[in-house]
Amino acid sequence: MTTEILEFAASLADTSRAVIEPYFRRNVGVIDKADDSPVTIADRSAEAAMRERIEQAFEEHGIFGEEHGVKEGDGVHMWVLDPIDGTRSFICGAPWFGTLIAYLEKGVPQIGVLDVPMMKERWVGSPNGTTYNGSYCQVRTGVDLDQASLFTTDIDLFTADQEASFRRVKDKVKCTRYGTDCYAYALLASGHIDLVIEAGLQPYDAMALVPVIQGAGGIVTGWDGEEVTLNWDGRIVAAATPQLHRQALELLKS
Numbered sequence: 001m002t003t004e005i006l007e008f009a010a011s012l013a014d015t016s017r018a019v020i021e022p023y024f025r026r027n028v029g030v031i032d033k034a035d036d037s038p039v040t041i042a043d044r045s046a047e048a049a050m051r052e053r054i055e056q057a058f059e060e061h062g063i064f065g066e067e068h069g070v071k072e073g074d075g076v077h078m079w080v081l082d083p084i085d086g087t088r089s090f091i092c093g094a095p096w097f098g099t100l101i102a103y104l105e106k107g108v109p110q111i112g113v114l115d116v117p118m119m120k121e122r123w124v125g126s127p128n129g130t131t132y133n134g135s136y137c138q139v140r141t142g143v144d145l146d147q148a149s150l151f152t153t154d155i156d157l158f159t160a161d162q163e164a165s166f167r168r169v170k171d172k173v174k175c176t177r178y179g180t181d182c183y184a185y186a187l188l189a190s191g192h193i194d195l196v197i198e199a200g201l202q203p204y205d206a207m208a209l210v211p212v213i214q215g216a217g218g219i220v221t222g223w224d225g226e227e228v229t230l231n232w233d234g235r236i237v238a239a240a241t242p243q244l245h246r247q248a249l250e251l252l253k254s
Helices: 003-023 041-057 087-091 160-170 183-189 209-215 242-253
Strands: 030-032 038-040 062-065 069-071 077-085 098-105 108-116 121-126 129-132 149-152 175-178 195-198 219-221 236-239
Touching: 003 041, 003 077, 003 098, 003 108, 003 121, 038 041, 038 087, 041 062, 041 077, 077 087, 098 209, 108 183, 108 209, 121 183, 121 209, 129 183, 129 209, 149 160, 149 183, 160 195, 160 242, 183 195, 183 209, 195 242, 209 219, 209 236, 219 242, 236 242
Parallel strands: 062 077, 149 175, 149 195
Antiparallel strands: 030 038, 062 069, 077 098, 098 108, 108 121, 121 129, 195 236, 219 236
């Protein structure tokens, strides 16, 4: 992996920021997609701007974006884009939505960018580590399950069985919080919380998170312990330590 790819991935977040910022807390139109999730001109314009840059720089690379679909590439290199992860937060004027940018090789995430434009915060993850606004960051260690903090975006996104599994973990931790979208994973990477458990995610929701969490020393898998790649089942467990990860998986499977 070249420094060129890493720097380019981070620069895509600058491109997205420049598009999104003028729309924040403005009266933008909201469209409900077929799955009832909302989308705005900010989502679509930011993704279009990033796609244009990728196509100009790496014509042979594939692109998988939430708003503009899939462009087939050479079968090896793929960019996965979510211009606004947390569109409902964006619409409501809450600043913790993020732009997710992932670079994959043969379906495996290699570089992840988690950019929070309105808070001027950026996490960039790679095999060389994860940085927060340019400085290396790490997950926290030494926290037992009964002292851990657990986050998820919305408990209503779980099926009944998934919610029951989630509650088994929730009942064992010290603190549970909701509603932060991708920002929870950023907090995990920077050592502020310990666990994130979610389900029903799409590749564009998760691919960027894998290098960010792993580069900070954490662990991220599916609920069955499988790798999170383009073909995983949409359930995710991100943990600060192997012990917490193992305990969470055991409770989810109970």
